[in-house]
Amino acid sequence: MTAVTEHHVESGHHEAPEVISRRDRMGVLLLIFADAAFVGALVFTWFYLRTLNQGGNWIPEDIEIAASSQGWIVTGVAGVSAALMYLGLVAIRVGNVGQLLRLASLALVTIIADLYLQIQALSSFPFTITNGSYASTMFALAGANVFHLGLTIFLGIGIVNRIRMGRYSKDDHGHIREVTYWWIWVAVASFITSFATMYTY
Numbered sequence: 229m230t231a232v233t234e235h236h237v238e239s240g241h242h243e244a245p246e247v248i249s250r251r252d253r254m255g256v257l258l259l260i261f262a263d264a265a266f267v268g269a270l271v272f273t274w275f276y277l278r279t280l281n282q283g284g285n286w287i288p289e290d291i292e293i294a295a296s297s298q299g300w301i302v303t304g305v306a307g308v309s310a311a312l313m314y315l316g317l318v319a320i321r322v323g324n325v326g327q328l329l330r331l332a333s334l335a336l337v338t339i340i341a342d343l344y345l346q347i348q349a350l351s352s353f354p355f356t357i358t359n360g361s362y363a364s365t366m367f368a369l370a371g372a373n374v375f376h377l378g379l380t381i382f383l384g385i386g387i388v389n390r391i392r393m394g395r396y397s398k399d400d401h402g403h404i405r406e407v408t409y410w411w412i413w414v415a416v417a418s419f420i421t422s423f424a425t426m427y428t429y
Contacts, residue, residue, distance in 0.1 A: 248402065249402030249405075252402055252403065252406050253402065253405070253406055253409075255406075256406040256407075256409050256410060257409070259410070260409065260410065260413045263376075263413070263417070264413070264417075266372070267372065267417045267420060267421070270365070270368055270369055270372060270421070271420060271421065271424045273365060273368070274365050274369070274424050274425065275424070275427070277361040277362075277365060278361075278362070278427065278428075278429075281361075285360055285361050286360060286361050286362050287360055287361075287362045287363075287428070287429075288359060288360045291354075291355050291359045291360055291362070291363065292354040292355065293354075293355075293362065293428055294349070294352075294353050294354065294355075294366060294425075296422070296425060296426055296428075298345075298349040298352075299349070299418075299421065299422035299425055300422050301345060301349075302342055302345050302346045302349060302373065302418060302422070303415070303418040303419050303422045305338060305339075305341060305342040305345060306339070306342050306377070306414060306415040306418045307415045307418075307419070308338055309335045309338035309339040309342060309411065309415070310335070310408075310411045310412045310414070310415040312331050312332075312334050312335035312338060313331065313332060313335040313384075313407070313408045313411040313412075314408055314411075314412065315331050316328045316330075316331035316332045316335065316404065316408070317401075317404050317405055317408045319331060320396055320397075320398065320401045320404055321398065321401070322398065323397065323398035325391065325394070325396065325397070328391055328396070328404070329388070329391045329392065332384070332387055332388050332391055332404075333388055335384065335411065336381065336384035336385065336387075336388055339377060339380050339381055339384060339411075340381055342377055343374065343377040343378060343381060346370065346373050346374055346377060347374065349370065350367070350370040350371070350374065353366060353367070353370075362428065366425065369421045369424075369425065372417075372421070373417070373418055373421065376414045376417060376418070377414065379410075380410065380411060380414050383407050383410060383411075384407070384411075387403065387404065387407050390403065391404075
């Protein structure tokens with residue numbers, strides 16, 4: 229008995245685009261859920277150490293805290309970038325590949341700028357990682373955001389390149405949707421950490 233495999237020329241795969249897209253979507257959602265647990269653990273650590281604060285180890289008396297505006301600027305830029313990527317997804321849903329390319333490129337440039345802003349904020353902290361629990365947790369949260377932004381840039385470069393190669397259409401754009409999910413999550417994670425770090429004392 230011979231097994232026959234249906235080859236879908238349009239997608240370049242042996243499986244239907246819907247099957248591949250469903251599997252990719254599940255993978256990205258699981259990644260987001262796992263990362264949400266990680267971010268949740270960091271935020272829990274922030275509030276736990278802040279509440280515990282035995283012996284004044286949360287913020288020693290001679291330590292200056294970071295300006296909360298820095299985190300909100302990074303969050304705002306991440307939100308703008310995610311909105312641009314979402315608009316690109318809306319564009320490809322109606323078959324506008326040119327608009328998708330423009331919006332995805334703008335989203336990529338914006339998220340690169342956001343990584344620069346985050347690194348600048350991290351490097352300008354008026355304390356070192358050993359200056360109490362507050363300082364070490366701030367470095368952990370900022371470092372996590374650097375990782376998020378770096379991974380988003382990596383995905384964005386790949387997506388923009390594939391758009392330029394004509395890989396997506398109105399009927400086959402699952403990768404755009406999945407990357408947009410991640411992009412939005414990065415903005416949400418940045419908002420969560422910025423909101424949490426408002427509660428310093």
